[in-house]
Structure formats: structure tokens, C-alpha cells
Amino acid sequence: MNFYKFLTLILVFAFCSSNAIAKKQSKEVNGTVFLDNNENGILDSNEKGLENILISNQKEVVKTDGNGKYTITLTPGQALMIVKPSGYDIPINEFQIPQNSIAYEPNGSPELKYGGLKPTKNFPSEVNFPLTVSDNEETFNAVIFGDPQPRNDKELTYVRDEFLNQATTEDARFMMILGDIMYNDLSLFDRHIELFSKPEIPVWHVIGNHDIDFDTKDNRHARDTFKRHFGANYYAYQYGKVTYLALDNVNYLGRNDEGRSRYEGGIWGDQLMWLENLLPNIPEDHLIVIATHIPLYAWGGETxxxxxxNREDLFKLLEQRGKVIAVSGHLHMTYHHYLNEEQGWNGKNPMHHLTTTAVSGTWWGGPVDENGIPTTTQRDGVPNGYHRFTFNGSNYSEQLVGLGERADLQIRIESPALNFSADEMPERLVVNVLNGNEKNKTWYRINNGEWVEMEQISESSPYFKTLLDSHSENWSNSTRAIPTNHLWTAPFPELDRTEKTFTIEIRTIDAYSKEWRNTKIFEID
Known part of the structure; x- marks a missing residue:
């Protein structure tokens, strides 16, 4: 027998053995989804079951029957979970984390630095899910963002003071964090949970590449500490006519010879099967929101x-849907794209893909403000912040909200940055429409003159390059300005040299037909 046949036999035996062990440890679970009238979390004799509620083991999906009952089988590593249905609320714990899932891990995690999961050998055979009637879900706001990413308690304090104090003023139905909740130190999860309970709205968490257990040997247990704190690593929930698919697209590849963690973006195996089983149960008139940490598509290359x-595998499951958008984090830059055949999307309409603004900006770098917090402007010139989504039925709009004094900033005139002399007039005008994209139309005018349309360009932010050059000691050595697609330019106009003061006004209309303006006064020296 040659070596390759021998190796194949070993692999087949190992695969069959692991399947046999998993099957031996499988557990059938049944229960009832019910209307919890008295909100005590217990199925009382006078409370009725709810039919057609979706229950899953992260692979199969079943519906409750006319009495609200279900039966499903779990295998190790899965979670029993409910899809929060429109019109109902599920319980949230004291830290505002939705209680939509229960991990099934009979043997618990291997020894992990941050604890992982405890054994669930006494997992109950009956699990009931209480629901309560929700108030109007037709129109609501949500706060969506990525990458708070504190390395330590000091930076988590920045998150508290810079983000949470502002976010508590938002009239939002929920928050969704698109991964990199931490920067590798998962011991900070506990403080994070305590702090993020204060806005008193549900907080849905998506896993990022810095939220995993790097000391596990493989992908199997890499999410166990995340699961202990936040629940299932992928799941779905609904509000109104919107279904949110919170996906795990971080494929951990272990450490290389130098000890560096490796990962890639992808959605495979049971998760794809779960989506294939779930999507036929989602109403056709729903907007689908795909939420991932790693973008489905990143402008600038297929790294x-x-x-x-394998985004095309995901796309094939979604292409018949009428309305699909995707939100992600990871890049610490703000990008809008409308995906089509070139990116592998062949849906009825282009897919709007938003890589959201990072709360940590450029990883909490940059010069500090009067409160001792880094200004941490992103490498595309966008202030650190979040996005305020407004959902109305199956329609949506969104707005960038910068943190601190930059909350209302939507346009920055980046060039010319300062006054200029009559002998050295600038060659062009450059503006950064911070949340802009190909659907924006942008104009300028001088001293209330005629509006002149500007041209969208792709290059680096002049503002960030100047900021980086003048405060290089406040950034890591690897920080550099990155080309962005939300700059607009025009040749600098001829000015009346007899005047010394000029007002430049910028006007843009965004993809949602909302108009934004900014004005800057210049003097000729």
C-alpha cells in the first residue's frame, strides 16, 4: 500500500470516528415557543404556543407547529437558537444581550486562556422560548458600527467616553457591533458587556478576527469564549419587514511558524446549509441585511x-431576493459599493455593501484632544463614529455620525486647507464627502455664485496625509493614508483678485436624496 492510500485511509477513519462520536453525543431537544403574557419566562398552563416560529441548530431549521411545539437534534458545537420573529421580543439579560441561543458543548472547551465554554452534559431535553408582543416595528432606528477594538482598559475607557456617552442619546431600537469587539484581550469582554448595557437597548454582536481564542489548535473551538459571552456565532433575527443575518465569516487558520495568527474570510459548511434552509422561510417582502465582520467585497484587491x-456561494442563495444589503467592519475605513456581476452578484438589483466606520478609527491613534482621547481619524479622512440606520418597512436609509464635536460633519473641504497667496493659487478644490458614494452628486460655488458640479475621484485624503505628517509620533509606523472613493474635485476657479475674502460652499445630495452642505471662508494673503 502506498503512502497516499494509507494517509487517505487514516483521514477517512478519523472523519468517520469524529462523526461517530458526534452522533453518540447528539441530543434531541423539544419545547414550546409561547406567548409569555405575564413575562415570568415560564410556560404557564394558560399561555398559548405560537406557530410558525423558526428554531434551528445552526444547520437545520424547523417551524413550530400549531401548538408552538418543536423538536430538533443537536450535535456538539452547535447552538439551539430561535429566530426572533417580527412583532415579538425575546428576553434580554441584565446586560442587554438577547437570549436567542444556548450552546451545546457536552465536553466543554479544551483548556483556553480566556475560559471558553463549560461542559453542557446536563443540557435539558426540553427548552421553551418565551416571547412577548413588541410595539410598533414599522419604523425604527438602529446604531450599527464596527471595530471598537480596545487593546486594554485605557482604550475601553475611550470607548465609554467617546462612543457610549454619545450613543445613549440615540433613539435606537438596538445596536449591532460588526466584530472586533476587542483587540485580542478577551478578558475585557466582561467590562465591555457591563458598559454596553447602559444605553438600555438590545446589543447584537457579530464575531471578528480579534474576538477569537487564538490558543486553540484549530477552528473548532476558536469562538468558544465569544459564545460564552454573546451566544451563537451566527444567527438571524427580525424586526418589522427586515431580517438580519449575523454571519461568521472569520475562518481561523491557526498560527504560522512565527506564532502569528492567520485567518481568511469565508462562509462554508453548516453555515451555508443553515442559510439554505433558513431563507425559504423568510417572507419575500423582507429586506435582508447581511452582517459580517470581514467585507464580502473589499475595494482594491481580492486579498x-x-x-x-467564496462570496459567490452566499450570493447564489440570495440572488432571487428583491432587497439585500450588506454591512461589515474590519477595514477601519468607510466604503460604499453597489455590487453587480463584476463582483459575482447577479441579483435583481445591485447589492448595496457598506463597510462601516470604526468606533476606534485608526486603532485609537492620532493626537489627543482636550479630554486626553486620541482623535483617531480613519485613514480615509473620516472621523471615528457609527451609522444611524432608519428602517421603514423594507426600506432603509443611513447616516454617518462622527463622535464628539464631529457628530454633524458630513463634508470636509480638504484642499486648499489654509489661506493662500495671490501668487500661488491652488490648482484644484478637493472635498471629502465622508459617507459619499457613486450615487452622490456634489457641487461647489464661490461667494453665492453659480453651482459647479464636481468630479468623483479615487485617491488619498489630503487632510489625513497632513494630519499624519504633522503628528507622526501619535501613529504606528505602519499607518498611512489609503485611497478612498469618496473624494470629489474640480479645477480651482479664477477669482477676483481685488477681493481678499471668499466663501466656498459645498453641496451634495446622497443616495437617499438628502442634501448636505458645508462652507469655508478663505483669505488671499
């Missing part, structure tokens, strides 16, 4: 750690 390698 596997910033793209979802």
Missing part, C-alpha cells in the same frame, strides 16, 4: 483576509 473568498 483573502479582507474579502469573503
Amino acid at each position: 483573502p483576509n479582507v474579502n469573503t473568498k
